[in-house]
Amino acid sequence: MVKTGPRPLVAGNWKMNGTTAMLKEPRLLAGMLRDIKLKCEVLVCPPATLIRRVKSVMKGSRIRVGGQDCHWNASGAHTGDISAEMLKDAGCTSVIVGHSERRANHAETDELVSKKAKAGHGAGLIAIICIGETLEQRKGGKTLQVVSGQLKGSLPEGATAANTIIAYEPVWAIGTGLTPTVAEVAEVHSHIRADLAKLMGDDGGGVRILYGGSVKPSNAAELMGAANVNGALVGGASLKAADFIGIIKAYM
Numbered sequence: 001m002v003k004t005g006p007r008p009l010v011a012g013n014w015k016m017n018g019t020t021a022m023l024k025e026p027r028l029l030a031g032m033l034r035d036i037k038l039k040c041e042v043l044v045c046p047p048a049t050l051i052r053r054v055k056s057v058m059k060g061s062r063i064r065v066g067g068q069d070c071h072w073n074a075s076g077a078h079t080g081d082i083s084a085e086m087l088k089d090a091g092c093t094s095v096i097v098g099h100s101e102r103r104a105n106h107a108e109t110d111e112l113v114s115k116k117a118k119a120g121h122g123a124g125l126i127a128i129i130c131i132g133e134t135l136e137q138r139k140g141g142k143t144l145q146v147v148s149g150q151l152k153g154s155l156p157e158g159a160t161a162a163n164t165i166i167a168y169e170p171v172w173a174i175g176t177g178l179t180p181t182v183a184e185v186a187e188v189h190s191h192i193r194a195d196l197a198k199l200m201g202d203d204g205g206g207v208r209i210l211y212g213g214s215v216k217p218s219n220a221a222e223l224m225g226a227a228n229v230n231g232a233l234v235g236g237a238s239l240k241a242a243d244f245i246g247i248i249k250a251y252m
């Protein structure tokens with residue numbers, strides 16, 4: 001698929017999955033992609049414990065590595081947390097912030113997500129800011145209002161098309177096998193695009209907007225074909241190289 005607009009990105013979010021036994025998957029993926037001419041970028045976000053190892057098994061490939069979260073401070077007394085600087089130092093190019101699982105499980109607010117994105121920028125990382133409505137909000141006709149509010153609240157000052165990516169992930173589509181229709185995805189993405197233009201001016205047109213939520217090889221081409229969809233943020237189907245490449249193939 002050839003699309004106009006910003007260069008697409010297919011990103012895999014492993015979430016809290018993976019020990020060293022899983023390193024065979026990124027190694028396989030790097031091998032599969034070696035001789036393929038891609039029309040998208042590829043990113044893998046493993047758990048922090050595996051970042052260096054994943055990077056090492058994919059050495060020589062164009063696949064990038066990212067973190068799944070970061071603290072808003074660069075260093076300090078924050079037991080168990082990881083800073084954007086540490087991710088950068090470990091070889092990451094990006095960091096996911098504001099994933100709905102963190103918003104739900106760790107009570108992360110838009111304000112906090114904005115601080116984390118800013119910390120990512122400060123460390124030289126691309127911040128992948130996640131937004132998306134719950135099923136209740138969709139049923140209540142509040143989807144566009146919710147994503148607008150999250151976007152405005154989570155986008156930090158200094159965000160540009162080069163340092164920021166938005167991931168639209170409807171909460172009800174994550175890990176459920178359910179997806180919005182292509183028309184519904186296009187509606188939300190074009191709404192986000194218009195909001196980005198309001199918030200960032202001309203640069204808003206260059207920001208990549210990923211779709212996430214039950215993307216798999218069988219639905220990737222259709223979802224990626226929707227207007228203003230500039231790639232995917234993939235959970236479950238990114239854990240196996242054979243599945244993940246089936247999604248990347250939407251851009252071959």
Ligand code: 13P
Nearest residue numbers: 013174175213214235236
């Ligand atoms: P699934 O692809 O497993 O639905 O997860 C999507 C997601 O949350 C990616 O961040």
